Amino acid sequence: MAIEVRVPTILRNYTGGAKIVEGAGDTLSGLIDDLDAKHNGIKGRLITAEGGLHRFVNIYVNDEDVRFLGALEAKLNDGDSITILPAVAGGALGFAAAAALLGR
């Protein structure tokens, strides 16, 4: 099952500079495991040590934010297009408070 994954600049050091890679999986979690097997280390940039989606990235399935599709359990189909974008956030607030506010 081929799923197109668009990789942001900051993660292209894991993909040999490739902007678009292919992966496979029935769920986002499965896809990320497959990507990590091909592009060693990329999983650690997407998923926290606790096993949740990293707060620093947004992941989209086609036109939807995966957080509205069940996050890591989001179901994927052949031909889906995944986009990974680094979250754009920040501000004067302290980091711990910001993370708590984001609830991620």
Add this chain to the structure above:
Amino acid sequence: MCLATLGATKYFGNVNGVLTIDSSIVRAIVAHARRDHPDEACGVVAGPLGTDVPARHIPMDNAARSMTFYEFDSMEHLRVWREMDDNDEEPVVIYHSHTATEAYPSRTDVSFAGEPNAHYLLVSTREPDSDEIRSFRIVDGVVTEEEVNIVDATVKS
């Protein structure tokens, strides 16, 4: 301290720690920051891929609507990034305002900075009568300040 200077017109494009940006775009960014004050304002200036020239100002919603935090709305973020992709553009400048503190990246800003090729422009609106505008590169958690070279489009050719 304000590092923004009126630059010589020959500097078109950015090399070695300079953000060269049109005065009309700077004015639009400051106006956006003043309009949203005391909440933080945020946005992007897109430019043609590989040129490092900020050309198209895109004010973004601060989904957090906060005085101390900003976050792009995730759907607007996707839409704007796709639009840039379709236009062969990239985010040359990512800007936001600090409304009660200096225009210097906070720890939160550094933690989130995920566009290594972007100029991170900060505007402080804490003083009602003067604007503090500073620009930084943030790569792998390292903040490097750069000069802001404001040019006038009417004499740029």
